[in-house]
Amino acid sequence: MTLVRALVAAACSLLFPGVGHAVLREWVRALFFSGLFVTAIALSFSADQLAAMSSLEGTWTVVTEETSAVDRFVLASIALFTATDALFRGLGAIGRDDTEGPTCPHCGRPLDTDLEFCHWCTTRLEAVEPDSTS
Structure with a gap:
């Protein structure tokens, strides 16, 4: 795509x-x-x-x-x-920043962790469950 x-x-x-x-x-x-x-x-x-x-x-x-x-x-x-x-x-060959944190699996740009979709390409993201260490 x-x-x-x-x-x-x-x-x-x-x-x-x-x-x-x-x-x-x-x-x-x-x-x-x-x-x-x-x-x-x-x-x-x-x-x-x-x-x-x-x-x-x-x-x-x-x-x-x-x-x-x-x-x-x-x-x-x-x-x-x-x-x-x-x-x-x-x-995506130029202009991409090497940022810390999660990136979109579709466009590779940094994600806003508060959203359930990529605000750059509007790809729907699955919610990530935090690890529970008991």
Whole structure:
């Protein structure tokens, strides 16, 4: 399930940077990458070009014919970096803290011992009986 979720997050980030991190429930990163991409679009295209992007055909025409190679490279780089980051975060390869205490068996993040579920991935947890030493 983790591999599928990571691949879905990466694919969503290729479509629009930030969406993949929202799938992973990493809200700060989702807002950061979305804001970065929107800012790059605002700096790359003029108001007339943005108005011409009202349809898929118009968007394709503007992106392929009316923008420079540098602008296309910057936008593609942001999307590719975001997708790569979402993939690795989804797989759990980076960004995991070595914390003391129990961790979720599904996502590996630290658990709140007062809850009966993981507040990160909402996996239902079985109650652990304390050891009775009599």
